[in-house]
Amino acid sequence: MTDAPDHGTDTVWVEHVALIDRIPRWLAMLGLAAVVLLIWDLATARTGWVSPIILPSPKETLDELVMVGTNLLSGGYMLGALWTTTRTVFWAFLLSALIGFSLGVLVGETKFGERAVMPYLVAIDTMPKIAFAPLFIAWLGFDIASKVALATFIATFPIIVSTAAGLYAASENERMLFKAMGASRWQTLVRLKLPNGLPYIFTGLKIASVGVMAGVITGEFLGGGKGFGALIRESASMLDTPRVFSLILYLSLLGLALFFAVAWVQRRLVFWNKGDRPGGVG
Template identity: 85%
Template sequence: MTANPDPNVDTVWVEKVALIDQIPRWAAMLGLAVIVIAIWELATARMGWVSPIILPSPGETLDDLIFVGKNLLSGGYMLEALWTTTRTVFWAFVIAAGIGFSLGVLVGETKFGERAVMPYLVAIDTMPKVAFAPLFIAWLGFDIASKVALAAFIATFPIVVSTAAGLYAASENERMLFKSMGASRLQTLFRLKLPTGLPHIFTGLKIAAVGVMAGAITGEFLGGGQGFGALIRQSASQMDTPRVFALILYLSLLGLALFFAVAWLQKRLVFWNKADRPGGVG
């Protein structure tokens, strides 16, 4: 910070902005991508520091990106696989949101939920969730249901925690005001606690949007099926790493679409929240 040198004028503090922070966002993202690709190209195609079996070159990956894109646009077998994964992700997210929100309200609104339910939820969340994949497959079979169950299982806990935290976001003065006006417990919940806690709830939903993708692909990778996870497993078994990278990149687009859909919904429902959001998303 620097002060105004004129002693006759009130001191005005001006915060210095670092040079790197003055770079526009689009330019920073583009520059970082160029640097990463350049190092990638140097380590693989130019210098041969990394075997192409382990890490394909950007050119090889681009070739497979084009191949996969053409297959998707032509309505080939990869489009059907992507549709299967998309359905898995969608239904798992809906189920996780419903269960997570309900449990979050139970934990945040009742002593029973806080004292009895929450410890079990924490204990379950500390377990390696991938280890549950064989159980879901044994219970629900190799169809889409087992993948949906695993993905929802992974994505539920962040929604529980964020919902419970959101119910405590209202200040004590606001709660006392509602109580003094004779508001019932349900009126306080729906007119004060939930609206105030929406930013927290949407934070959990955005975390779940990422987790549900990991759960769906893990389920397809371990439990068979017709989704992108199965295609990744097949390509990996054939040591076709460029195809694996291409499939993963297309899956990232699906994950980003779900994340930004939740962020878009947050901006529409929580338009009154003017707090700065990291990264300018959500």
């Protein structure tokens, strides 16, 4: 009698992929956009369930998008407003990155930062930051400085937290190895902790790239100026919702450009790490 061949006890698990997950990414994005546009058109233009004062139809919004785009390409006043907002976003992001990284290293590398500085930072972050807009305007005026300050105030904390967390990413064995080799604290920070913490730091920078946009537009909306936020305020005061929607969509392109610029730098500097790219973004 021949025994059945022993194939071992190892079990090969085959992951079941749902049908919806097999759809190509580009097709899924186009399909979702088409469904949203269809529902939007039905609720506004086709049935009139929603007043155009509250929500314009897709066609009205598209017409305004073309008008705003034409003004931008022709060098009209909207191009100057977009440049003002872009310049404010750039300086606010740069400042928040410098301050956030510095405080993150202080918190993550020293007991003083962890025990004394971090509680104050957490307390400040729990405050409603938009309420500080009038204070920044009173302190710094209606120019670009108050908008940069507000946006920096909003966007800095995620960078602090991610930088501090990244400094703890190195394993205990790696730290002990550096200590056994006689590496100084500075060498351990520069050659071990910061390289290991880069994925965390870039996560904070990507979160800040979104926060800084919100801060700048809020500052322009509340504190005047000549940016896109001021144009949105003026259009909203005249109940020109198609113009408001079109300006918001162009601002979203600016925010996406900043986000993907940070993601591009991350791919170049942290090419060895693929774990911080959920959904293929970043």
